[in-house]
């Protein structure tokens with residue numbers, strides 16, 4: 359502690375001299391006006407801002423949870439943290455984070471994530487979900503209203519988290535579709551961030567039902583976050599066909615569209631799917647996509663994903679499935695038994711070159727699709743962001759560090775900011791931006807979570823701040839702080 363004190367005294371002296379002699383050299387006008395100290399100063403870090411492309415050694419002054427100064431010269435702070443040799447990046451924003459509890463927020467924070475959003479499956483009812491997390495969250499949180507949970511409720515499906523019977527087996531009646539639509543509208547009224555879809559999990563959902571809900575999204579100005587209807591190359595029912603459905607709905611209604619985990623849907627046809635998305639975007643459709651940097655999927659074995667025909671669709675068989683509870687590989691016999699029982703299964707189905715293709719594409723956002731439950735799950739729940747930085751940037755040189763940071767921070771912020779004004783001050787390092795910051799060692803950062811032992815914190819993410827509060831310090835969770843805030847659309851009087 360007193361090392362910092364001495365250091366800040368030294369800085370204070372330097373600053374005074376600078377102010378007397380050359381005030382114009384001070385980059386931040388805020389610091390010139392007040393001349394006072396900042397709450398926190400991050401000293402000597404390699405500051406990387408994907409919006410301005412700034413990549414230089416800077417001092418960052420934080421005041422009242424915001425970035426108040428970015429300076430080439432020393433700043434005075436009540437707390438000064440030397441981050442020499444570290445990269446200072448905007449906190450990572452995970453658009454696809456199913457784990458929305460303290461256990462998961464800890465893995466997220468240690469992986470550099472400052473905002474974790476449940477955009478795919480989504481939630482319902484929305485107000486209750488936000489109320490449960492108010493003042494109790496390590497990092498920022500938010501969700502869409504989910505077509506899946508709404509549909510499970512209306513159709514009285516008995517599944518947990520994902521449907522397992524009524525919402526899979528029969529088509530919703532016109533009256534049920536009306537109730538589903540009303541509940542989705544209610545969720546949007548309560549500040550949900552958009553509409554989440556997992557059409558693959560509710561395969562009896564008609565194309566008309568999806569199209570009409572896209573029209574609702576267009577009317578409300580929100581985006582649809584979609585796990586598409588099909589996966590793989592087998593026709594009819596390919597990933598390409600599924601992409602055509604939602605691109606067409608987006609073009610026809612004017613709704614914005616975000617396709618989740620493109621690699622696990624399009625598999626070996628991922629390049630074609632990416633060119634379709636890019637082509638549609640060039641022609642004016644507001645469409646974006648994301649991927650997690652792993653060669654395996656994870657979902658529930660009893661879900662519709664593993665209905666008849668899964669082997670042909672995924673191009674895999676029983677031995678490629680790994681039962682999460684035990685780590686064992688499946689056989690025809692255990693597949694049948696566990697499917698009846700219900701539970702999480704990992705499917706080793708994504709070729710490494712496909713994962714690398716998405717990781718190296720500067721337009722494909724990084725999103726985890728993560729969920730750790732009592733230490734079990736897919737490693738993506740703990741290691742996604744460090745894995746991109748360590749394995750794909752440093753080791754494989756598949757993309758630049760700045761592109762990786764952009765895919766993890768600025769792009770997800772921009773996906774949301776048209777309808778969620780609070781996202782305009784996230785995903786960038788500039789004066790007035792939220793002090794959600796991730797400080798990592800680019801030479802060391804790496805994921806430790808594996809398929810066998812998923813509940814392992816990433817390494818090399820040294821410090822993480824949420825709203826100017828340290829939630830990770832020297833690679834340890836800071837206990838007893840809960841600075842996470844709700845990310846929510848403005849409601850009522852605040853609506854813009």
Ligand SMILES: [Zn+2]
Pocket residue numbers: 478556585618619727
């Ligand atoms: Zn999904």
